[in-house]
Amino acid sequence: MLAQVLSPRALRAALPAASLVVLLAAIFYIQPRAMSYFGLNLMLQYAVPIALATIAQMFVIAINDLDLSIGPFVGLTASIGATLLASSPVLGVLALIGCVAAYAALGALIHWRNLPSIVVTLGMSFVWLGVAVIILPTPGGTAPGWIKAVMGVKLPYVPFPIVAAAIIALVVHVVLMRSAYGAVLRGAGGNARAIGRAGWSLLKIRMVMYAAAGTFGVLSGLSLIGLTSAADAHIADRYTLYSIAGVILGGGEFVGGRVSPIGAVLGALTLTLTGSFLIFLKISPDWQIGAQGAILIIVLALRALIKRREG
Amino acid sequence: MLKKSLMGAVAMTLALAAAPALADTSGKRIALSNNYAGNSWRQAMLKSWEKVTGQAVSEGVVAEAPAFTTAENQVTEQAAQIQNLILQGYDAIVINAASPDALNGAVKQACDAGIVVVSFDGIVTEPCAWRIAVDFKQMGAVQVDYLAGRMAEGGNLLEIRGLAGVFVDDEISAGIHSGVEKHPQFKIVGSVHGDWAQDVAQKAVAGILPSLPEVQAVVTQGGDGYGAAQAFKAAGRPTPLIIMGNRHDELTWWKEQKDANGYETMSVSIAPGVSTLAFWVAQMILDGKEVPKDLTVPFLQINQDNLEESLANTEPGGVANVEYSLADAEAVVAGE
Known part of the structure; x- marks a missing residue:
């Protein structure tokens, strides 16, 4: 029993949750005011769009690709959400569906021409940003009231961001980790050849994964403007790195289809809280980004330690 | 006790x-x-x-x-x-x-x-x-107002703008243009983007100078005055009245000119x-x-009489x- 709990596999699965708990404990110790409904709500609000972007990135990483355009893409969907979706909802919804379709097409292109995803998505990041600037040349716009209402909802006892994060993690977990087709999708990252021989279309799998990434990118953009109430083409530039870091912090691997939706959401929460932690510590801004990196390295080093025992 | x-x-x-x-x-x-x-x-x-x-x-x-x-x-x-x-x-x-x-x-x-x-x-x-x-608009307008006080007969202006697409650039430029409307004796004969940086401004001004008639004054947005002066000097053209933007190098150049030949201008920035x-x-x-x-x-405006004092209080490379x-x-x- 004890051996099972302490097995490298279990330790590895527990690491994202453990880092989050340690960080939360440290925050509560430094700033007891954070240990309240109000405090958790404030600190974790911005974790919701980051968690959604991280899940989007996770779909792409699951098939051994990397998406360097998710940040600008979220910025684009936020810009659409604050302009078209608010002024003419039908057109807005069509534009957002178009974004998802464009992502699926990107997956098809990468598969068809056997292109490196890093190059294609890096190029597309400039396209997304350019389109976003055309739609919203100067920061502004207004988020539709219903999105603001959803993001600002006050639930009894448990703050909304925590509930939202739990729902995101569970839904994706069930679909990707527990369903039969989910296993096939992940299998394409683990051993594409075997999946292809078994008669599955790898082109279709890649398109499904990219479409899923696009869908979560749209959700991320919409949830973001629900919080900010206005958009900016550059609003989510950092999300590219956040999402990759979140997937890796959450126990994912760059290759092999080894990802964890629950871990990814926990990783996104951890990243968000790192920022709060450093501000509460009153660390000089010059050191903050370095300190954020240091926390990342510590978690990854712990994982490498566990992995050595695993191997 | x-x-x-x-x-x-x-x-x-x-x-x-x-x-x-x-x-x-x-x-x-x-x-x-x-x-x-x-x-x-x-x-x-x-x-x-x-x-x-x-x-x-x-x-x-x-x-x-x-x-x-x-x-x-x-x-x-x-x-x-x-x-x-x-x-x-x-x-x-x-x-x-x-x-x-x-x-x-x-x-x-x-x-x-x-x-x-x-x-x-x-x-x-x-x-x-x-x-x-x-009030960036006003910051543009005061420059033309100052020129109107200095040159009653008016003349040709070269406008150096900031970073294209930035709200501040549009505002200051709008102020300058409204100033020109108010004082119709002035005419903007050329306009370049200097990106609020000396080197960019110098290159841009050097590029447009050959196509321009005689320029009586240069209206600026700050950070670009020194570069403009260098470009005029390199082209061998008479130095026009250049409005400065409170940067240390701009004030230093102004001071040198003032001591050498009584050059007179003003400087404005935030x-x-x-x-x-x-x-x-x-x-x-x-x-x-x-x-x-x-x-x-x-705004912080520097005039001919408080130039020395302002320059002394400005760090090299600063504002x-x-x-x-x-x-x-x-x-x-x-x-x-």
């Missing part, structure tokens, strides 16, 4: 009488949320904040006034930063914002938590916040010390004073600066 304690009591009464307005905010904490620190103007802004608030804290005007800068100029980061400042229970947050609209969600949360929010330079549009805005104006405005609001939601920053006092803030609030 009695005499001593009596004197102590008198001294105390005097001290209390001297600072009656300050007593109310001595326990208050004001935080600065800044989105960017990557250029000399922002560095000077933070230095001014540190200097003025440091003194205010040691005098007991406020309890604490730390500055927080986000590592990268990102809206989401600054929004999260503001939320953390709310949690830390600051009484007022002074903001130089990354975006005029996209921080409104966080600003509203701060207001709802009973926190006074004062934005300056990069202002926010959320109605519950105070705004200390720069002092980075505007952060300290925002600090005092926040303090006044916490003190219960009536302060209108929209205020305008005065002419002025730190505001409570009295200055009161004057701005009163609209003087």
Whole structure:
């Protein structure tokens, strides 16, 4: 029993949750005011769009690709959400569906021409940003009231961001980790050849994964403007790195289809809280980004330690 | 013994009488949320904040006034930063914002938590916040007004603009053009983008000069005057009247010319010390004073007679600066 709990596999699965708990404990110790409904709500609000972007990135990483355009893409969907979706909802919804379709097409292109995803998505990041600037040349716009209402909802006892994060993690977990087709999708990252021989279309799998990434990118953009109430083409530039870091912090691997939706959401929460932690510590801004990196390295080093025992 | 304690009591009464307005905010904490620190103007802004608030804290005007800068100029980061400042229970947050609209969600949360929010330079549009805005249009218009005073007969102008697509550039340029409309004896014969940088401005001016007729004056946006002067010199053309932008190299060149041949111009820009104006405005609001939601920053104008003094107070590579006092803030609030 004890051996099972302490097995490298279990330790590895527990690491994202453990880092989050340690960080939360440290925050509560430094700033007891954070240990309240109000405090958790404030600190974790911005974790919701980051968690959604991280899940989007996770779909792409699951098939051994990397998406360097998710940040600008979220910025684009936020810009659409604050302009078209608010002024003419039908057109807005069509534009957002178009974004998802464009992502699926990107997956098809990468598969068809056997292109490196890093190059294609890096190029597309400039396209997304350019389109976003055309739609919203100067920061502004207004988020539709219903999105603001959803993001600002006050639930009894448990703050909304925590509930939202739990729902995101569970839904994706069930679909990707527990369903039969989910296993096939992940299998394409683990051993594409075997999946292809078994008669599955790898082109279709890649398109499904990219479409899923696009869908979560749209959700991320919409949830973001629900919080900010206005958009900016550059609003989510950092999300590219956040999402990759979140997937890796959450126990994912760059290759092999080894990802964890629950871990990814926990990783996104951890990243968000790192920022709060450093501000509460009153660390000089010059050191903050370095300190954020240091926390990342510590978690990854712990994982490498566990992995050595695993191997 | 009695005499001593009596004197102590008198001294105390005097001290209390001297600072009656300050007593109310001595326990208050004001935080600065800044989105960017990557250029000399922002560095000077933070230095001014540190200097003025440091003194205010040691005098007991406020309890604490730390500055927080986000590592990268990102809206989401600054929004999260503001939320953390709310949690830390600051009484007022002074903001130089990354975006005029996209921080409104966080600003509203701060207001709802009973926190006074004062934005300056990069202002926010959320109605519950105070705004200390720069009248960039006026900054363009005063240049043409000055030229009209100097050259009654008018003449050809070269306009050096800032970074294309940035709101500030559009505003200053609009001010210059409205000034030209008001003084029709002037005509803008050429316009280039100098990106507020000497080297870019020099290249741009050198490129357009051969196609221009004689230029009587150059209207600028700051950071570009020295480059323009170099371009005119390199082309072998007579140096026109170039409006300067308070940078150290611009003032130095002006001083040299003034000493050599009595060159006369003016220089105008926004002092980075505007952060300290925002600090005092926040303090006044916490003190219960009536302060209108929209205020305008005065520019820092340097003229022929105070050039030497301004230059002496400007660090090499820096921008002419002025730190505001409570009295200055009161004057701005009163609209003087």
